[in-house]
Every structure is written in C-alpha cells, then in structure tokens.
Amino acid sequence: MNTNRRKFLKIASLSAFALSSGVASLGLGAKEAQAQLAPGAYGHGDKSLHAKRWAMVIDTREFKTAADYEPLIKACHRAHNVPDIPGNKNIKWLWLDSYEHCFPDDMNPHLSTKMQQAVFPLLCNHCTNPPCVRVCPTQATYKMADGIVAMDYHRCIGCRFCMAGCPYGARSFNFFDPRKYLPEPTNPSFPTRMIGVVEKCTFCAERLAKGQLPACVEASNGKILFGDLEDPNSTVRKALAANYSIRRKPNLGTQPGVYYLI
Amino acid sequence: MLEKLFTGSKYYYLWLLFLVCVILGCAVAYAVQLQTGLGVTGMNRDVSWGLYISQFTYFVGVAASAVMLVLPAYFHHYVKFKRMIIFGEFMAVAAVVMCALFIVVDLGQPQRMANVMLHPTPNSVMFYDMIVLIGYLCLNIIIGWVTLEAERLEVAPPKWVKPLVYLSVIWAFSIHTVTAFLYAGIPGRHYWLTAIMAARFLSSAFCSGPAILLLLLFVVRRLTGFDPGKDAIKTLATIIVYAMCINVFFYCLELFTSFYSNIPGHMEPIMFLFNGHGGELAWVSYFMWAAVIMAFASLALLIPPQLRTSKFLPLALIMLVLASWIDKGLGLLIGGFTPNMYEGFTPYMPTCTEITVALGVYAIGLLVLSLLWKIALCVKRDVNNFCD
Numbered sequence: 219m220n221t222n223r224r225k226f227l228k229i230a231s232l233s234a235f236a237l238s239s240g241v242a243s244l245g246l247g248a249k250e251a252q253a254q255l256a257p258g259a260y261g262h263g264d265k266s267l268h269a270k271r272w273a274m275v276i277d278t279r280e281f282k283t284a285a286d287y288e289p290l291i292k293a294c295h296r297a298h299n300v301p302d303i304p305g306n307k308n309i310k311w312l313w314l315d316s317y318e319h320c321f322p323d324d325m326n327p328h329l330s331t332k333m334q335q336a337v338f339p340l341l342c343n344h345c346t347n348p349p350c351v352r353v354c355p356t357q358a359t360y361k362m363a364d365g366i367v368a369m370d371y372h373r374c375i376g377c378r379f380c381m382a383g384c385p386y387g388a389r390s391f392n393f394f395d396p397r398k399y400l401p402e403p404t405n406p407s408f409p410t411r412m413i414g415v416v417e418k419c420t421f422c423a424e425r426l427a428k429g430q431l432p433a434c435v436e437a438s439n440g441k442i443l444f445g446d447l448e449d450p451n452s453t454v455r456k457a458l459a460a461n462y463s464i465r466r467k468p469n470l471g472t473q474p475g476v477y478y479l480i
Numbered sequence: 481m482l483e484k485l486f487t488g489s490k491y492y493y494l495w496l497l498f499l500v501c502v503i504l505g506c507a508v509a510y511a512v513q514l515q516t517g518l519g520v521t522g523m524n525r526d527v528s529w530g531l532y533i534s535q536f537t538y539f540v541g542v543a544a545s546a547v548m549l550v551l552p553a554y555f556h557h558y559v560k561f562k563r564m565i566i567f568g569e570f571m572a573v574a575a576v577v578m579c580a581l582f583i584v585v586d587l588g589q590p591q592r593m594a595n596v597m598l599h600p601t602p603n604s605v606m607f608y609d610m611i612v613l614i615g616y617l618c619l620n621i622i623i624g625w626v627t628l629e630a631e632r633l634e635v636a637p638p639k640w641v642k643p644l645v646y647l648s649v650i651w652a653f654s655i656h657t658v659t660a661f662l663y664a665g666i667p668g669r670h671y672w673l674t675a676i677m678a679a680r681f682l683s684s685a686f687c688s689g690p691a692i693l694l695l696l697l698f699v700v701r702r703l704t705g706f707d708p709g710k711d712a713i714k715t716l717a718t719i720i721v722y723a724m725c726i727n728v729f730f731y732c733l734e735l736f737t738s739f740y741s742n743i744p745g746h747m748e749p750i751m752f753l754f755n756g757h758g759g760e761l762a763w764v765s766y767f768m769w770a771a772v773i774m775a776f777a778s779l780a781l782l783i784p785p786q787l788r789t790s791k792f793l794p795l796a797l798i799m800l801v802l803a804s805w806i807d808k809g810l811g812l813l814i815g816g817f818t819p820n821m822y823e824g825f826t827p828y829m830p831t832c833t834e835i836t837v838a839l840g841v842y843a844i845g846l847l848v849l850s851l852l853w854k855i856a857l858c859v860k861r862d863v864n865n866f867c868d
Contacts, residue, residue: 306525306526306826315822349666352604354604355610356599357599357601358595373595373599374589375589375596376590377583377588377606378529378588379662382817383666383667384821385821387526390525391518391588393524394516414517414589415589416588471667
C-alpha cells in the first residue's frame with residue numbers, strides 16, 4: 219500500500235466517523251432517525267387487531283341461497299377492487315360453488331337434496347402449510363406471523379407456480395389489465411393490481427390493521443366468525459367446540475384456516 | 481472459430497434469413513401478448529400453465545439427452561461417439577436457450593424475472609431449476625467450445641475440461657430431475673403426484689433427445705456429407721430403443737397404480753386424456769391415441785436389429801419423437817390441469833397467438849443450433865474428421 223492511498227483511507231475514515239458522530243450528536247436514536255426518514259414506517263397501529271393465528275368459521279347453516287352470499291361477495295370485491303372479467307380468465311377472491319366441487323373428498327352419490335342444491339363460499343384458506351408459499355420462487359407470496367398468507371403484487375413475476383400449487387383454486391392471475399374491469403365505485407384506499415400478477419383473498423389484512431373485521435365477516439351479520447384459533451376463548455374456538463365443522467381437502471396436510479359449519 | 485460463421489453457400493445464408501424472418505414474424509405475436517397480456521393464450525384460471533411450460537419441460541429433456549453421448553464416450557471410452565459428441569453438446573445449448581425463452585414468454589411480468597435471483601428462495605423448486613439450467617448451459621458452452629477448439633488445433637483438449645465433463649454428466653440428470661420436481665411435489669394434482677415422474681422424464685428424454693439428434697444429423701448428412709459414423713448411429717439407436725422401452729414401461733406402471741388402486745383422482749386424468757369427458761373425446765384424446773400407436777410402431781421398427789439399421793430408422797425415430805412429444809408436450813400439462821382442483825373439467829386448447837409465439841422460440845432454437853453446428857461442421861471438415 220503506498221502512502222497516498224493510506225493517507226486517503228485515513229482521511230476518509232475520519233470523515234466518515236465525523237459524519238456519523240454528527241448525526242448521533244443530534245440526539246436521535248436509530249429508531250427516531252428512521253421515523254424521520256420514513257414517516258409511514260411499518261408497525262402495528264393502536265387500533266389494529268391481533269391474533270396468533272387468524273381463522274374463519276363460516277356457519278353455512280345460516281345461509282339459505284346463493285343470494286344470501288351476494289352482499290358478502292360484493293363487499294369483498296368492492297373493498298379490494300376485484301375486477302369482473304367475463305369468461306374463465308376471471309379474478310375471484312370470494313365465490314360460490316357446489317358441495318361436490320368444494321368438498322370432493324366427502325362426496326357420496328346419495329347426499330341429501332338440500333346439500334346437493336346448496337352453495338358454499340370459497341376463498342383462500344390461509345393454510346398453516348401453504349403450498350403456494352412453498353413453491354413461489356420470489357417470496358412474492360408469504361406467510362405472516364398471524365397466519366395470513368399475503369401477496370406482494372410488486373414482486374410477483376407472474377410464473378403462476380402458486381396457482382399450480384394451490385389445491386383449492388384460490389388464486390387468480392391477471393390475464394388482462396384488471397383496471398379496465400373494475401367495479402363501480404372503486405375503493406381508492408386499496409390498490410388496484412397490474413396485468414400479469416397473481417392475486418387472492420388477503421383475509422383483509424389491511425382492515426385488521428385498522429381495527430376492522432374482514433369485509434365479508436362484517437357483511438355477514440355474524441354468520442361468519444373471525445378470530446384467533448390459538449385462543450381457547452375466541453369466538454371461532456367456541457364455535458368449533460360446539461358445532462360439527464369440516465375443512466376443504468384436509469388430507470393434503472395444508473391445514474386450512476377456513477372452517478365450515480355444516 | 482467464429483469466423484466460420486461467415487463462410488458458407490448461398491443456401492446457408494438463405495436458411496439463416498428464413499429463420500430470422502420467422503423469428504421476426506413470431507415476435508409480432510409476442511408483442512401482442514405483451515401488450516394485451518397472457519389473456520391471448522388459451523390458459524385460464526384453472527389451466528394456469530399451457531403450451532409454453534410443456535415445451536419448456538420437453539426441451540429440458542432434449543438438453544439432458546446430450547449425456548447419452550457424453551457418458552459412453554467419457555465414462556466407457558467409446559471413441560466412435562467422439563465425432564458427433566459436439567453436436568449433442570451444441571444441441572443441448574440450443575435446447576437450454578429455448579427452455580429459458582419458453583419460461584420468459586410464459587411470465588406475466590417478464591421484466592421482473594431477475595427477482596428469482598434478487599430474492600433467492602431455496603424452498604422453491606423453480607429456484608433450483610434456474611440454477612441447474614444456467615449451470616448446464618455454461619457447462620455445455622465451455623466444454624463444447626474448448627474441445628472443438630482443441631480439435632481445430634489438432635491437440636488434446638486441456639486437462640481441466642475433463643472434470644467439467646464428468647460434472648456435466650451428473651448435471652444432465654439433475655436438470656431433468658429438478659424439472660420433474662416442479663410437478664411431482666405439488667399436492668392435489670393427481671396426475672403429477674407420482675414418485676416415478678423424474679424417472680419417466682429421464683427415460684423419455686433419453687429416447688427422444690438422441691432421436692432428434694440423429695434425425696437432425698441425417699438432414700445434415702444429406703446437406704453436407706458429414707457422416708456421424710455407421711457404428712455410432714447403430715449404438716445410439718440401441719440406446720434409444722432401451723430408453724424408449726423403459727419409457728413405455730414406466731407409463732404402464734402409472735396405469736397399473738392408477739387403475740388397480742381404483743382411486744378416482746388418479747384414474748381421472750388418464751381417463752380424460754384417452755377417453756375425454758362426458759362421453760365425448762377431447763381433442764387431446766386423438767393425440768394421445770396417436771402417441772400410443774406411434775410409440776408401439778416405433779418400438780416394432782426399432783427392436784429387431786435388422787430393421788433398426790434399415791432405411792426405416794428415420795421413420796421409426798420420427799414416430800418416437802412425436803409420441804414422446806405428445807406425452808410430455810401435451811398430455812402432461814392437460815392431464816394435470818384439465819381435471820381441475822374442484823374435480824371438474826376445464827378444457828384447454830392453445831390459441832393461434834400462443835402457437836405462433838412457441839414457433840418463434842422454436843425458430844430461435846433452430847437458429848442457435850444452425851450457427852453452432854455450422855462452426856462444428858467447418859472445423860470437422862478442416863481437420864478431416866468429416867466422414868469415414
């Protein structure tokens with residue numbers, strides 16, 4: 219190392235020290251400094267709802283027809299600007315299907331007429347062992363500490379491995395520009411998505427952060443329960459303890475977080 | 481050696497011009513797809529992968545098949561393969577380029593594909609797939625180029641290339657195994673959830689890849705007079721027969737497990753592929769039956785040694801390639817997705833735009849192959865290693 223270079227390094231390190239101590243002398247801790255730089259920094263708000271493992275219990279006995287579910291679907295799709303695209307390239311966050319399609323493993327040819335005609339709501343199961351998270355090559359879909367399986371629309375490369383991985387068909391791909399098919403009125407407080415990314419139900423993580431229950435739960439007037447599965451005193455645990463419940467495709471070991479009271 | 485690219489007959493340049501025109505034409509279709517979105521394809525919410533990913537899968541196999549030349553030549557010192565080994569390696573390069581392009585055209589947000597490297601995710605099989613494919617591409621470019629350069633200078637290849645060759649043998653198996661793991665580890669897709677998937681992939685690759693190589697070399701022989709050697713062709717044809725027998729055997733194993741167990745989920749994809757749904761044959765059913773007929777017909781022409789060396793060999797190889805392409809390039813994806821996750825049926829058929837984009841990728845692959853083989857052929861001619 220020649221003298222010039224040594225000299226330069228000396229000066230450089232001294233000035234770096236001077237700069238950093240200068241910041242420190244302003245009396246700011248690291249956290250405060252960060253808060254000043256990014257005022258909207260992430261954290262739990264005072265009102266936000268917390269759980270160790272969010273879960274949903276749908277009391278299907280309280281819903282008679284498809285029309286009973288309509289307000290829930292509308293509330294969800296409006297809150298999240300879910301586009302309505304005709305055909306089989308559509309986007310679905312919350313939708314309805316028959317018993318046979320929802321619970322194919324529990325099917326028998328002599329199911330009661332009532333069950334054969336009934337419809338059931340489908341949504342992302344927010345699995346404990348989500349295959350979609352396992353297969354995603356960019357961590358664009360990931361599991362949060364409270365059990366919610368979330369999506370980063372800005373990281374998703376649109377490879378659709380998660381759609382192949384999800385055994386519940388809970389994921390939709392934006393085959394077209396979704397902004398051309400938005401429901402009216404749009405919700406300006408929730409982002410619309412761009413073309414070429416995958417999306418799905420988020421268990422309304424954004425509403426929980428503001429202290430609100432998920433949109434479908436709110437619209438259901440108590441027919442859908444939402445709470446902490448790890449808390450024995452939660453509404454969901456009490457409902458599950460008192461009623462017979464099933465989940466979709468339990469034999470796959472994904473541990474769905476959505477329970478159906480039948 | 482690059483200067484060899486600029487020597488050639490009028491027909492060589494016309495062929496390149498033709499390929500470039502095809503590529504540009506197909507690029508228009510890709511531009512439309514970029515503009516409108518993947519909605520221009522036949523894929524949908526239930527059938528979320530289609531022609532692109534199936535072609536990707538098929539060509540990973542073609543790439544891996546170079547090992548069927550490398551392994552006998554380097555592990556067993558079978559010198560008769562030495563003359564055509566470079567063509568296998570360069571075909572692997574072209575095939576991996578096609579694989580990469582098939583992935584790119586399948587992405588919804590291709591400009592973000594670097595995210596796979598920026599956010600490496602070891603739990604995703606696709607992460608490993610990217611690593612093994614890039615690795616295999618580099619290995620084949622380096623090994624192919626260095627050995628060809630050595631041949632041109634009429635010296636022995638440098639010693640350091642040998643460990644790379646051995647590595648490439650293991651690597652070839654790994655690329656197709658990892659590709660099979662993309663499918664075989666997914667819960668709830670009955671057709672794919674089978675431990676024999678990787679073995680099936682490898683056996684189908686090791687018959688179809690060398691078959692494509694031989695067919696292309698027959699064309700080259702007709703056009704340039706380059707002769708891979710009678711014994712080399714015979715040995716490679718024998719390898720192809722064994723691999724095809726194993727491939728058919730493995731498919732029959734699938735049939736046994738599905739139908740003897742009588743589990744509906746396992747039977748449905750196969751029933752759909754061969755029998756359609758609701759009393760009506762699906763379009764893919766015709767292809768599947770054609771594949772069955774061609775598979776057995778090719779075996780009938782390939783198993784007897786006197787037929788294997790006769791003029792029927794190209795016909796047998798064409799049928800073998802078509803049969804394996806239908807199995808892996810159509811049946812695999814449609815059988816996995818069309819019986820959907822609600823135990824219902826969602827049909828899929830590629831659109832014209834989708835097929836055009838795929839043809840464009842094929843043309844790029846052919847262009848890469850033509851250029852690389854051109855160099856190899858020139859070198860072989862210069863050093864008198866052209867024919868017997």
